[in-house]
Amino acid sequence: EAGVAQSPRYKIIEKRQSVAFWCNPISGHATLYWYQQILGQGPKLLIQFQNNGVVDDSQLPKDRFSAERLKGVDSTLKIQPAKLEDSAVYLCASSLVRAGTGELFFGEGSRLTVL
């Protein structure tokens, strides 16, 4: 079974530039999550989709971050304009059902460095 795919694996940009990350979840998984993991910290939920609807984006900095999940499959996370504090690993995860009733499967992450 293919896992959660993410790209790019690494990205270096300068502050005020924009960046986009892509995620392809495990086939059939209805729930998709984007987490931000800053070095030395646990992952922090940015946004959660159930199919193509948003169920939680309370911690997404909406002035600069946006995410979409077209057709309830792939998802993209965009940052525009980037700030130094956005340097982190962006993890995408998916689950067959809502978390709490089943495990999350994580992709390998996209490491962003903002200079």
Next chain:
Amino acid sequence: EDKVVQSPLSLVVHEGDTVTLNCSYEVTNFRSLLWYKQEKKAPTFLFMLTSSGIEKKSGRLSSILDKKELFSILNITATQTGDSAVYLCAVVGTSYGKLTFGQGTILTVHP
């Protein structure tokens, strides 16, 4: 706001030692607690706990949940260098299944 605190933040042991990692939480409408192991890449699932007092076990790893005292422990016996990783605890506390993570415990096992 849901909160998860792990301790210790880091731990250094020698191969063969037994370690206990702690996770305490404050959450509204608790549904489950999950443990993940994170090496250099993505977190990988270890256990999901929903009921108090029932131990989950997988090889040298085991975990138990105490819903009255709001904590969980993860035990690793006869540690090996391959156990070196960050261990993450997370709780689910809302009907939509939002997972809140702790900051992790960095475990280093020396040969």
